[in-house]
Amino acid sequence: MIPAVFSDRLAALLARGQRTLLGIAGPPGSGKSTLAQALLAHVHNQGLRQAVILPMDGYHLANAELARLGHASRKGAEDTFDSAGYVRLLSRLRQQGADEVIYAPQFLREIEEAIAGSIAIAPETRLIITEGNYLLLDRGHWAHVRPLLDEVWYVDIDPALRRQRLIARHVQFGRTAEQAAAWVMNSDEVNAALIETTRTRADQIFRRD
Numbered sequence: 197m198i199p200a201v202f203s204d205r206l207a208a209l210l211a212r213g214q215r216t217l218l219g220i221a222g223p224p225g226s227g228k229s230t231l232a233q234a235l236l237a238h239v240h241n242q243g244l245r246q247a248v249i250l251p252m253d254g255y256h257l258a259n260a261e262l263a264r265l266g267h268a269s270r271k272g273a274e275d276t277f278d279s280a281g282y283v284r285l286l287s288r289l290r291q292q293g294a295d296e297v298i299y300a301p302q303f304l305r306e307i308e309e310a311i312a313g314s315i316a317i318a319p320e321t322r323l324i325i326t327e328g329n330y331l332l333l334d335r336g337h338w339a340h341v342r343p344l345l346d347e348v349w350y351v352d353i354d355p356a357l358r359r360q361r362l363i364a365r366h367v368q369f370g371r372t373a374e375q376a377a378a379w380v381m382n383s384d385e386v387n388a389a390l391i392e393t394t395r396t397r398a399d400q401i402f403r404r405d
């Protein structure tokens with residue numbers, strides 16, 4: 197499942213001995229979360245239990261706050277996340293105390309909201325795989341993400357296949373086919389166009405099909 201060039205690269209990062217923060221970036225529906233799970237399963241199979249996934253999605257603003265800001269229809273855009281909070285968490289993970297457990301929020305698609313304190317990151321955690329849309333964006337608070345990560349891999353996939361999977365995922369979580377297609381066209385694809393401009397900043401391109 198994980199091509200040797202990537203499993204070898206990951207092994208080299210882990211062999212340095214210190215904690216590794218690996219970023220996975222890419223447009224909506226490109227397969228970031230799926231790849232992160234596959235990487236986690238891979239390191240588990242290799243005997244590394246001290247690994248965790250930290251989704252950037254956990255930093256979605258709450259629906260009530262998006263409504264207050266008038267951004268509900270733009271959910272998923274770069275300014276609809278607590279980007280400063282995400283950066284702060286990454287920074288804390290770089291300086292974690294020996295007795296400190298750091299908690300991260302998790303976004304639940306079933307309710308379209310994040311729940312605080314969902315992901316416990318123990319001090320001995322060796323690998324943190326963080327994945328999301330804007331890891332390579334070089335403006336706003338997002339610009340501080342890349343320097344806090346060891347490497348960022350970008351998930352590249354045929355855009356038509358990506359849109360098809362994205363629509364299917366929206367339907368799976370409750371939208372009608374029409375609503376799903378409209379959301380992808382009007383929202384996800386606008387974000388995807390921006391995210392695609394950040395591809396050149398990636399350390400590695402992970403081609404999916």
Ligand SMILES: Nc1ncnc2c1ncn2[C@@H]1O[C@H](COP(=O)(O)OP(=O)(O)O)[C@@H](O)[C@H]1O
Nearest residue numbers: 223224225226227228229230231361362365405
């Ligand atoms: N290799 C694959 N084959 C088939 N479906 C896939 C594959 N990778 C991802 N998917 C599906 O495509 C959708 C988008 O993948 P996901 O990992 O959620 O993307 P992202 O996290 O980048 O938004 C999901 O429904 C996922 O199950």
Ligand SMILES: [Mg+2]
Nearest residue numbers: 228229230253
């Ligand atoms: Mg995802």
